[in-house]
Amino acid sequence: MFENLQEKLQRTFKNLRGQGTITDENISEALREIRLALLESDVNLTVVKATIDHIREKAIGTQVATALSPTEQIIKIVHDELVEILGKDTAKFKFSSQPPSVILMAGLQGSGKTTTAGKLAAWLKKGGHRPMLVSVDVYRPAAREQLAIVAKSVGAQIYIGKTGDDEAGTPLVERLAKEALREARNFGNDVLIVDTAGRLGIDTALMDEMSKLKALLNPSEILFVADAMTGQDAVNSADAFHKQLGITGVVLTKMDGDARGGAALSIRNVTGAPVKFLGTGEKPDAFEPFHPDRIVSRIMGMGDLQTLLERAEEKLDRGKAEEFAKKALSGDGFSLEDFRDQLRQIKKMGSMQSILKMMPSVGPFQGLQQAAENVDEGQLTRTEAIINSMTTKERLNHEIISGSRRKRIAAGSGTSVQEVNQLLKQYGQMRKMFKGLGSGGGKMQRRLMSQMGSMGRGGGFGR
Structure with a gap:
């Protein structure tokens, strides 16, 4: 709902990098961009004018704090001003002293x-x-x-x-x-x-x-x-x-x-x-x-990790999550049956797009917002259908899934052998990565983050 505004503000902040002090000269262009971003997001003209005036007043001549760059200083000022516009605190819901x-x-x-x-x-x-x-x-x-x-x-x-x-x-x-x-x-x-x-x-x-x-x-x-x-x-x-x-x-x-x-x-x-x-x-x-x-x-x-965590706490089964983590990080790994259970847990939290859009779009998470646009929600359903078409023995031991079994699974799930092969390949990679994480390998953690990004850009869950 705020993607256009977010994109324009991020671009404006990048243009401020490298400045030692916030001055009228280097803030004017930024304020023009912020004003345009707010207007294009259909913010009321009076509100836009007041907001820009307040940001200018707070920013001009401000000495950049030792721990902050000019960009970070402006981000903080804009952040505080937007919170001020929206009302600072969450509005409380009122109840009568005498019900109902x-x-x-x-x-x-x-x-x-x-x-x-x-x-x-x-x-x-x-x-x-x-x-x-x-x-x-x-x-x-x-x-x-x-x-x-x-x-x-x-x-x-x-x-x-x-x-x-x-x-x-x-x-x-x-x-x-x-x-x-x-x-x-x-x-x-x-x-x-x-x-x-x-x-x-x-x-x-x-x-x-x-x-x-x-x-x-x-x-x-x-x-x-x-x-x-x-x-x-x-x-x-x-x-x-x-x-x-x-x-x-x-x-x-x-x-x-x-x-x-x-x-x-x-x-x-x-x-x-x-x-x-x-x-x-x-x-x-x-x-x-x-x-x-x-x-x-x-x-x-x-991002909005707090809302994401609240949603996870409400929707997910903590016992199942802990059991999955224990299996995933152990030497034995986890089965396709466990993988299917986790897919079902994820689906309870809402669409993959909504989950990814609550992640930060800066730093190491920068690609996740873009990945959200390429997510194929139907892929989760197809993945579950493929696993459902397997026998219990196959779900517990993926190594026995031969070529003839893959054809049967594809036919039973309404998918292609290629999709079955892709799922099994990604599942095998995940087992290896989780096993590396369980042994404390820092390199494996970085590989896991890289794999998550590639899946979002067009791998397992992308178009």
């Missing part, structure tokens, strides 16, 4: 509000909460049915309610909201997520309805869901909702698409409301809290 806490989902049609409500429920469940969902969108055809399907997919409770007339004359939207709140209390749900109706644009009817729901439910959070691919339109819509409703946070969806990231860098500065979550895919778990410092690290090419 009500979360009001707001946004325009097509922003991904209903899907986000389900993802939020899944995220809350992982944190030990008991969310209930309700849709008060009585206008869009099948809107309430859609939320029911989403709720079922994440295993969350949902209140359906009846849509008939109310004898007391209470508007249907308000009645559904009140009934859902009562049901949440009765069933012991500590969170009620209310999926509201959207419009094609901001109008009086939409805002009146949202204001009534806010007064009726006294929500702990009013989350504005915005499509990040709409760029500055998302920022403007968030600003309009904030002025009339006082939103407490923003959720940016479709951040895995062609979004240039400008909305993420603009929203807090323009609206005053923090970005709280990012939607990064279609699946229920493609949803993550917005950490400003980690996002800036990604932009600056420093």
